[in-house]
Amino acid sequence: MGFPHITRGQDLGSAICDTIRSNRVELMDGDVLVVTHKVVSIAEDAVREEGQVQVSERAKKIAACNGMDPVKVEVALRDSVEVLRETPVLITRIRSGLITDYSGVDRSNAPPGCLVLLPTDPDQSARRIQERLKQEFNRDVAVIVSDTQGRPWRRGAVNLAIGVSGMSPFTVNAGRTDLYGRTLKSSLVCIADELSSAAELLTGQADEGIPVVLIRGVRVAKGETGASGIIRPMSENLFR
Amino acid sequence: MGFPHITRGQDLGSAICDTIRSNRVELMDGDVLVVTHKVVSIAEDAVREEGQVQVSERAKKIAACNGMDPVKVEVALRDSVEVLRETPVLITRIRSGLITDYSGVDRSNAPPGCLVLLPTDPDQSARRIQERLKQEFNRDVAVIVSDTQGRPWRRGAVNLAIGVSGMSPFTVNAGRTDLYGRTLKSSLVCIADELSSAAELLTGQADEGIPVVLIRGVRVAKGETGASGIIRPMSENLFR
Known part of the structure; x- marks a missing residue:
């Protein structure tokens, strides 16, 4: 059975648990659930009604330069804590530390008349779902909240982990x-991003209606870093 | 049966075909084969014997600043067509257009005493394998040559497509x-990178001995762009 339509303020944890039960899926310790941020944001009411957004002069100017909708630019500016670049693409840092274009503000699959923001604290969003699954099914399942994001020098977006709970985002x-028996000196793989990318092959970006993907059989490490640990500190950022 | 050990100059296409046969895998049209570049490079003899590398003053200087092996730096400099940054990480552009750290030069799983480079033309490497599979099995299989690379502002590396043949790297x-029935205005997903990331969950980085992963059931589009089409032209590069 498909995943239910998620509306603003709905209990996402319940919807996930219900879907798992109604599909008779038996969760196992070590399973990884990848949840697209869109349903997380909508359930957490991280949305803005377009009709109620007062557009500033600055947003109008940036929008005109970038060929972008001024309302989206305004919402993106308000949700940012730092503007790294205004044109030709608005690049911002948002509260969770993530650097992304237009603060991740997006209209696709948004409730009618609304723009969807990224969750305020995606690691906590992931944790809430993870704890709910533990409570309901008594299984240690890891949860990743994902978003499909562009890259500065590669064309096309890929799905990445913006929230992680119940696993380390990394494989060391x-x-x-x-x-040849040589010891590897350094090799840190961001498995949370790789799992998110793998999940996007099923979730898609359009009307697929698959916001949650269960991944089984992958070895993940324990860890409490969260996805915030994936973001390089500014001191490590070579391109600032 | 496992994949054979690949040595310098070996026919990789034959090794892949033999492994498919010996495992009684029936290839299907639309299958995607992800091949880690390491076996491609070794088969194509894109390796340098460390003992034969004369290290320049420039390489010694960069190596000292970066805490890196001078021989690796020298090989990386020689394989680059442009140096974008010397410290704290050597960032170069190589002949295929790819921008990466230390030109992608790597010692892990290299033949003893050698450093492995990236393939000279990874799209062509992918094409050769794809054509060989077509010839042997009469199936239209897409081939991706992958490399695990770091990202400028996210910690941990992920596996990406550096060569693509038989499919478009993108989902449009x-x-x-x-x-809600709204038409998506823009959404370009780099499915080749996502498939590479998915494959890394099996190939790993150490002594797994799994350099080839077969992915079935994913819808890819036709296209001749190759992985070179993933690299943003310098005019689009916001961080130059």
Whole structure:
């Protein structure tokens, strides 16, 4: 059975648990659930009604330069804590530390007349779902909240982890050996991003109606870093 | 049966075909084969023997600043067509247009005493394997050559497509409709990178010995862009 339509303020954890039950899916320890942020944001009411947004002069100017809708620019500006670049693409840092274009504000699959923001604290969003699954099914399942984002020098967006709970976002290969028995000195893989990308193959971007993907059989490490640990501190950022 | 050990100059296409046969895998039209670049590079002899590398003063200087092996820096400099940054990480552009750290030069799973480079023309490498599979099995299989690369502002590397043949690297969602029937104006997903990331969950980075992953059931579009079409032209690069 398909996933229910999520409306503003709805209990997403219940909707996920109900869908798992109604599909007779038996959760297992070590399963990873990837949830697209769109349903998380809508359930958390991280949306703005377009009709109620007062557009500033600054937003109008940026929108005109970028060929972008001024309301979207205004909402993006208000949701940012730092503007890194205004044109030709508005690049901002939002409260969770994430640097993204237009603060991740998006209209696709938004409730009618609304723009959807990114969740205020995606790691906490992931944690809430993870704890709910533990409570309901008594299984240690990891949860990733994902968003499809562009990259500065590669064309096309890919789905990335913006919230992580119940697993480390990383696989640490340093200390392991290669085929020749040499010890790897450094190899840190962001498995949370890779799992998100794998999930996008099913969720899609349009009317697929699949906002949650269950991944089984992948070895993830324990860890409490959250997705905020994926974001490089500004001191490491080579392109600032 | 496992994948054979690939040595310098070996025929990789034959090794892949033999492994498919010996495992009684029936290829299907639309299958996607992700091949880690390491076996491609070794088969194409894109390796440098460390003992034969004369290290320049410039490489010594960069290596000292970055805490990096001078031989690796020298090989990386020689394989680059442009140096974008020397410290704290050497960032170069290589012949295929790819911008990466240390030109993608790597020691893990390299033949003893050698450093492995990226393939000279990874799109052509992918094409050769794809054509060989067509010839042997008469199936239209897409081939991706992948490399695990770091990102400028996200910690941890992810596996990306550096060579693509037999499919478009992108899924174009523009023109499709969302759950509310609204037409998506822009949504370009780099499915080749997402498939590469999905494959890394199996290939790993250490002594897994799984350099080839077969992905079935994913809808990819036809297209001849190759992975070179993923690289943003410098005019689009916001962080130059």
